[in-house]
Amino acid sequence: MAFLSDTLARVKPSPTIAVTNKARELAEAGRDVIGLGAGEPDFDTPAHIKAAAVAAIEAGRTKYTAVDGIPELKKAICAKFERENGLSYKPSQITVASGGKQVLYNALVATLNPGDEVIIPAPYWVSYPDMVLLAGGTPVFVEGRMEAGYKISAEALEAAITPQTKWVIFNSPSNPSGAAYTRDELKALTDVLLRHPHVWVMSDDMYEHLVFGGFEFTTPAQVEPGLYDRTLTCNGVSKAYAMTGWRIGYAGGPEVLIKAMAKVQSQSTSNPCSISQYAAVAALNGPQDYITESRVAFERRRDLVVAALNTCPGISCPVPEGAFYVYPSIAGLIGKTSAAGVKITDDETFATALLEETGVAVVFGAAFGLSPAFRISYATSDAALVDACARIKSFCEGLK
Numbered sequence: 337m338a339f340l341s342d343t344l345a346r347v348k349p350s351p352t353i354a355v356t357n358k359a360r361e362l363a364e365a366g367r368d369v370i371g372l373g374a375g376e377p378d379f380d381t382p383a384h385i386k387a388a389a390v391a392a393i394e395a396g397r398t399k400y401t402a403v404d405g406i407p408e409l410k411k412a413i414c415a416k417f418e419r420e421n422g423l424s425y426k427p428s429q430i431t432v433a434s435g436g437k438q439v440l441y442n443a444l445v446a447t448l449n450p451g452d453e454v455i456i457p458a459p460y461w462v463s464y465p466d467m468v469l470l471a472g473g474t475p476v477f478v479e480g481r482m483e484a485g486y487k488i489s490a491e492a493l494e495a496a497i498t499p500q501t502k503w504v505i506f507n508s509p510s511n512p513s514g515a516a517y518t519r520d521e522l523k524a525l526t527d528v529l530l531r532h533p534h535v536w537v538m539s540d541d542m543y544e545h546l547v548f549g550g551f552e553f554t555t556p557a558q559v560e561p562g563l564y565d566r567t568l569t570c571n572g573v574s575k576a577y578a579m580t581g582w583r584i585g586y587a588g589g590p591e592v593l594i595k596a597m598a599k600v601q602s603q604s605t606s607n608p609c610s611i612s613q614y615a616a617v618a619a620l621n622g623p624q625d626y627i628t629e630s631r632v633a634f635e636r637r638r639d640l641v642v643a644a645l646n647t648c649p650g651i652s653c654p655v656p657e658g659a660f661y662v663y664p665s666i667a668g669l670i671g672k673t674s675a676a677g678v679k680i681t682d683d684e685t686f687a688t689a690l691l692e693e694t695g696v697a698v699v700f701g702a703a704f705g706l707s708p709a710f711r712i713s714y715a716t717s718d719a720a721l722v723d724a725c726a727r728i729k730s731f732c733e734g735l736k
């Protein structure tokens with residue numbers, strides 16, 4: 337009898353963690369490494385949020401709480417959905433978990449049976465397919481090509497739907513491409529879903545606030561109220577308020593689903609950290625200046641990185657609408673040989689040679705299901721970005 341489960345065998349280790357480990361090894365060996373792999377804001381959590389956490393500790397709010405969130409936080413989340421997304425949810429339609437990741441995982445575990453399919457647009461966040469597999473479902477990919485701004489078409493979505501489709505996962509702005517759907521583009525997709533009433537919508541709005549150039553963020557249940565009864569609108573404080581380590585994610589959706597998710601959580605991790613929940617109340621109800629300030633910084637960095645990458649021979653980098661990632665194509669580099677004699681056969685050999693020869697750590701596109709490309713997270717200082725882009729340029733210029 338095998339000790340490890342068959343389910344585990346279907347899941348692959350995180351490629352983004354592998355890149356981070358390799359970069360760390362090189363840095364420990366004394367190499368000058370610039371890590372562009374991490375998916376978290378480089379800013380500190382705003383002071384008033386930290387103060388709320390300290391106050392919660394001092395007030396003794398350090399015990400178990402209701403499994404899927406304290407009433408104050410659920411109320412703050414309802415107000416946020418109303419204020420920012422025009423969505424009305426009652427507290428009984430809200431769930432809070434230990435990060436956006438757990439929200440998605442709870443929903444999948446609570447709903448998937450063997451044979452159930454989940455449509456995932458590619459390039460996708462690395463965790464979606466593996467979470468679906470862990471929950472016993474089958475991921476089905478729909479490609480958003482670079483020429484289409486890494487967005488999927490209504491026709492491609494419709495073609496992927498079968499009687500076994502249970503969910504479609506939307507992620508706009510996207511990790512890894514930064515692509516965000518306009519209201520009209522989203523409407524074209526929600527029109528398709530209206531015709532398939534057995535399909536539910538999981539909207540991962542984690543990067544909602546990081547949209548640039550006046551782009552209007554919208555979410556499926558807002559664009560198409562006809563989908564409200566089968567949409568889980570997922571969000572969190574991790575990226576919006578530089579709170580990745582606090583582990584608070586949340587969602588609004590139909591009560592039947594919210595209750596099922598609480599059941600999963602009650603038998604696994606129970607409530608998210610009590611102190612972090614009070615901090616999240618302060619984040620959602622308090623001043624929102626951090627959002628604007630970080631947006632300005634990230635937009636400046638996006639422009640800097642896109643412009644620099646497009647001067648590298650063989651690299652083509654579209655301008656993403658949001659998040660803090662760019663996803664350039666390296667189609668023009670395949671088949672070439674690096675200065676150190678490494679043949680670039682795919683995006684993984686590119687990323688490995690780039691790291692070994694220049695010390696710049698990026699994540700290869702195959703990890704996100706669309707090749708040949710790579711992801712840069714520009715959530716780091718402008719100086720590090722300028723240096724990294726110069727190194728990438730000289731690497732490309734050295735290819736024969």
Ligand SMILES: Cc1ncc(COP(=O)(O)O)c(C=O)c1O
Pocket residue numbers: 375434435436437438461507510511540542572573574580583584585
């Ligand atoms: C698209 C997307 N969804 C969800 C998450 C998870 O966020 P959290 O750190 O709150 O679990 C991430 C984090 O990288 C993400 O990129």
